[in-house]
Amino acid sequence: MLDLGFVRANLPLVEEKLRARGADSALLAGFTQLDTERRFAITEAESLKAQRNAYSAEVARLMREGKGDPTVIGVHSYGLKQQAEAVEAKAAAADEALRTLLQTLPNLPHDSVPIGTSEHDNVCEKAWGEIPTFDFPAKPHWELGVDLGILDFDRAAKVSGSRFVVHFGSGARLERALANFMLDLHTREHGYAEVLPPTMVNSKSLFGTGQLPKFAEDLFHCDDKGSYTQGEFQDSDHWLIPTAEVPVTNLFRDETIDLSGGPISFAAYTSCFRSEAGSYGKDVRGMIRQHQFQKVELVKFTRPEDSTVQHEQLTRDAETVLERLGLPYRRMLLCTGDMGFASAKTYDLEVWLPGQQTYREISSCSNFESFQARRANIRYKPEGAKKSEFVHTLNGSGLAVGRTYLAILENYQQADGSVRIPEALQPYMHGETVIRKERLGRAL
Numbered sequence: 001m002l003d004l005g006f007v008r009a010n011l012p013l014v015e016e017k018l019r020a021r022g023a024d025s026a027l028l029a030g031f032t033q034l035d036t037e038r039r040f041a042i043t044e045a046e047s048l049k050a051q052r053n054a055y056s057a058e059v060a061r062l063m064r065e066g067k068g069d070p071t072v073i074g075v076h077s078y079g080l081k082q083q084a085e086a087v088e089a090k091a092a093a094a095d096e097a098l099r100t101l102l103q104t105l106p107n108l109p110h111d112s113v114p115i116g117t118s119e120h121d122n123v124c125e126k127a128w129g130e131i132p133t134f135d136f137p138a139k140p141h142w143e144l145g146v147d148l149g150i151l152d153f154d155r156a157a158k159v160s161g162s163r164f165v166v167h168f169g170s171g172a173r174l175e176r177a178l179a180n181f182m183l184d185l186h187t188r189e190h191g192y193a194e195v196l197p198p199t200m201v202n203s204k205s206l207f208g209t210g211q212l213p214k215f216a217e218d219l220f221h222c223d224d225k226g227s228y229t230q231g232e233f234q235d236s237d238h239w240l241i242p243t244a245e246v247p248v249t250n251l252f253r254d255e256t257i258d259l260s261g262g263p264i265s266f267a268a269y270t271s272c273f274r275s276e277a278g279s280y281g282k283d284v285r286g287m288i289r290q291h292q293f294q295k296v297e298l299v300k301f302t303r304p305e306d307s308t309v310q311h312e313q314l315t316r317d318a319e320t321v322l323e324r325l326g327l328p329y330r331r332m333l334l335c336t337g338d339m340g341f342a343s344a345k346t347y348d349l350e351v352w353l354p355g356q357q358t359y360r361e362i363s364s365c366s367n368f369e370s371f372q373a374r375r376a377n378i379r380y381k382p383e384g385a386k387k388s389e390f391v392h393t394l395n396g397s398g399l400a401v402g403r404t405y406l407a408i409l410e411n412y413q414q415a416d417g418s419v420r421i422p423e424a425l426q427p428y429m430h431g432e433t434v435i436r437k438e439r440l441g442r443a444l
Contacts, residue, residue, distance in 0.1 A: 001102050001103060001105075001371060001374045001375045002014070002102055002105055002107070002108065002371070002374075003370075003374065004035075004098065004102065007028075007031065007102070008035055011028065011031065011032070014028065014108065015028055017108040017109055017336075018105065018106070018108075020109060020115050020336040020337075021106055021108075021109060021336045021337060021339070022117055022336070022337040023105070023106055027101065027104060027105060028101075028105075030097075030101070031098070031101060034094050034097050034098050034101065035094075035098060037090070037094045038091055038094035038095055038098060041087050041088075041090045041091035041094060042091045044087045045084055045087040045088045045091055048080060048083050048084040048087060049084055051080060052080040052081065052084065055080065100231070103207075103213065104214065106341045106342070107339075107341070107342050107343055107344050107368065107369070107371040108344065109336045109339065109344060109345065110344045110345040110367070110369075112345065113333070113334070113335065113336055113339070113344075113345050114333065114335045114336070115335060115336050115337075116335025116336060116337050116338065117335070117337040118335075118337055118338060119334075119335075119338050121335040121337065121338070122332045122333060122334050122335050122338055122348070123332065123333040123335070124330050124331070124332055124333075125331045125332070125333050125347070126330065126331045127328075127329075127330040127331075128319070128322070128323060128328065128329055128330070129322075129323070129326065129327065129328030129329060129352070130328060131328050131352055131354075132328070132352075132354055132411055134354065134413070134415075135415070136415045138354040138355045138357075138410065138413065139355050139410075139413060139417075140285070140286060140353075140355035140356055140410065141286055141287065141353075141355060141405075141406035141409040141410050142285050142286035142287070143355070144355070144409045144410070144413055144417065144419065145171060145406075145409060147417050147437065148170075148171070148417065148418070148419065148435060148436070148437050148438065149168060149169065149437055149438040149439065149440055150167060150168050150169055150170055150171025150172075150174075150435065150438060151165055151166070151167060151168075151171055151287075152165065152166040152168065153165050153166075153286075160291075160292075161291075162284075163276065163284075163289060163290050163291045164290060164291060164292060165287055165290065168438065168440060169438045170429075170432065170435045170438060171405075171435070173429055173430075173432075174405060174408070174421070174425070174429065174435070175294065175401060175402070175405055176428075177425050177428035177429050178401050178404050178405060178408075178425065178428075179269050179294060179296060179401050180428050181321075181324075181424060181425055181428050182267075182269075182296040182321055182398060182399060182401070183267055183269055183296060185320065185321060185324065186267040186296070186298065186317060186398055187267055189320075190265075190267075190317045190320070191265060192265045192266060192267035192298060192317075193264075193265065193266055193267070194266075194267050194268070194269075195248060195251075195266045195267070195268050196268065196269070196270075197244060197247035197248050197251070197268055197270065198241075198247055199240060199241050199247075199270050199271055199272075199273075200222070200238045200239065200240060200241070201238070201239055201241055201246050201247050201250065202233075202234055202235050202236060202237050202238065202239070203228065203232070203233045203234050203237050203239065204233045204234065204235055204250075204253070205246050205247060205250040205253070205376075206219070206233075206239055206246060207233045207375060207376075208246075208249065208250050208253050208372060208375050208376030209245055209246050209249050209250065209342065209372050209375070209376070210340075210341050210342035210368075210371070210372060210375065211242060211246065212233065213230055213231055214341060215341070216228060216230070217275065217277040218242065218274060218275055218276075218277050219239050219240070219242060219273075219274070219275060220239065220240040220273045220274075220275060220291075221237075221238075221239050222237070222238040222239065222240070224238060225237040225238065240273035241270065241272060241273065242272055242273060242274050243272050243295060243297055243395075243397075244268040244269075244270040244272070244295065244297035244299070245297055245299060245395045247268075247270075248266050248268050248297065248299040248395075249299055249372060249376065249378075249393055249395070250376055251266075252301065252376075252378045253376040253377060253378060254376070254377045254378075255378060255379070256379045256380060256381060256388050257301060257378065257379070257380050257391065258380070259301065259302065259303050259380045259391065260383065262306075263300050263301060263302040263303075263306060263310055264300065264301040264302075265298070265299070265300050265301075266298070266299045266300075267296060267297070267298055267299075267398065268296070268297045268299070269294065269295070269296045269297075269401075270294070270295065270297070271292055271293070271294055272292070272293055272294070272295050273291060273292050274290075274291060275291065276289050276291065286406065287402045287403070287405070287406050288360065288403070288406075290402060293400065293401070293402040293403075294401040294402060295397055295399070295400045295401055295402075296397065296398045296399060296401065297395060297396075297397060297398065298314055298317060298318065298365075298395060298396050298397070298398040299393070299394070299395045300314055300393070300394040300395070301378065301380075301391050301392075301393055302391065302392050302393075302394065303380065303382070303391070303392070304369070304370065304389070304390075304391075304392050306392075307367050307369060307392035307394060308367070310367075310392075310394055311345065311347075311365065311366075311367040311394055314365050314394055314395075314396050314398075315331070315347045315349070315365040315396060317398060318349055318363045318365055318396050318397065318398045318399060319331065319349060321398060321399050321404070322349065322351060322362070322399070322404075324422075324424045325404070325408065325422045325424055325425070326411075326422055326423075326424075327351050327352070327404070327407050327408070327411055328351070328352040328411070329349050329350060329351045329352065329359075329362070330349075330350050330352075330359060331347055331348075331349055332347065332348045332349075332350060333345075333346075333347055334346040334347070334348055339366075340364070340366060342366075342368050342371050342372055343366040343367070343368055343371075344366075344367050344368060344369045344371065345366065345367045346364055346365065346366040346367075347364075347365045347366075347396075348361050348363070348364050348365075349361070349362050349363040349364075349365070349399075350362065351403065351404075351407045352407075352411070353406070353407060353410045353411075354410050354411060354413075355409075355410040355413070356410070360403065360407075361403075362397070362399050362400055362403045362404060362407065363396055363397040363398065363399050363400065364396060364397060365394075365395075365396030365397075366394065366395060366396065367392065367394050368392070368393045368394065368395075369392050370390040370391070370392055371393075372393045373390040373391045373392065373393055374390050378390065378391050378393070379391065408421075408422060408425075414434075417437065418434050418435060418436045418437075419434065419435045420433065420434055421433055421434065421435065
């Protein structure tokens with residue numbers, strides 16, 4: 001959420017940056033009027049309070065001297081009280097309207113973010129790895145996995161519906177191996193502390209990271225506590241997480257944390273759940289857009305002056321996974337019109353998929369600055385300061401396990417339909433070097 005004082009003092013700049021994001025700057029049309037009403041009401045309420053206090057002191061003096069009429073005094077005092085309460089209610093209503101308005105505004109893009117309207121305006125900052133060439137027609141992962149007997153979309157659809165998959169045998173082991181490899185890399189070499197958070201959260205948590213109220217339709221809501229009411233953020237309702245960013249960031253909600261020793265960095269492996277609302281007819285084949293998938297998420301809490309450097313480091317940590325696995329990728333700096341609601345700056349890592357002859361996003365690494373911390377009330381106290389300040393939060397996939405899985409199938413496929421296992425993963429696969437066709441339900 002944006003800072004009220006900043007918006008008030010920099011309204012033309014905020015409007016300009018909202019337009020750069022493709023957001024409707026008309027959202028701020030009523031801001032000045034609401035803010036003026038709120039400040040006028042607060043000033044009037046304070047004036048009435050001062051009058052009442054002065055009147056009470058004068059009444060007390062007259063009563064001591066036997067000069068006051070209790071009836072007249074009571075009527076006048078009650079009238080002042082009613083006026084004050086009415087004005088205070090007006091100020092509270094204006095304040096609530098301002099808060100509601102601010103909740104609808106996306107984060108403002110960092111000055112280094114290129115202006116654009118869509119993914120076509122994103123900037124490629126680097127490309128790594130050699131695009132593989134084959135002397136046979138490259139297959140997409142949904143053909144490779146099904147032919148090998150390690151992926152089953154039809155049985156998953158029977159059990160759960162569309163956009164689910166069942167992994168069998170070496171495929172299930174590959175998924176597990178990838179998660180363990182990523183966690184070991186981030187915790188042993190990159191300095192992250194591992195955390196295993198809940199995969200169900202309350203609506204207060206989803207508000208804190210920016211998914212609610214705007215993106216409710218993208219989430220799976222549990223009805224055990226009744227239906228969700230727009231704008232009501234509870235402690236005890238339940239939603240399935242779209243990413244571990246939500247529970248991990250909210251671990252420190254309403255807390256003042258210690259950053260004197262540097263950033264706090266977490267790595268979390270969880271299942272994630274997304275409705276994929278609005279994506280009908282898009283990427284319907286394979287594992288690109290699943291309702292359930294696994295992901296290793298990286299989350300950082302930093303001082304504001306450190307967040308730019310930490311954003312670069314977090315992105316580099318995610319890139320290292322791809323490089324260790326030998327998967328060609330590129331780093332894209334997202335333009336203003338393609339960033340997520342809460343982000344101030346985002347890098348997407350896109351992995352090359354030979355079976356589809358295209359790059360696909362495999363990680364999105366974002367600096368949210370103080371946007372999430374302000375919504376979730378996460379603070380720290382700078383050294384020597386009297387007051388606490390909002391931290392900066394960052395996160396990114398390190399990596400999306402399912403998309404890494406399918407990238408391995410497509411990049412390491414062989415002419416006979418088998419798939420080589422990257423050297424870095426072989427210790428996690430008990431020495432297995434090649435995935436070959438398997439018989440359903442038969443152990444190797």
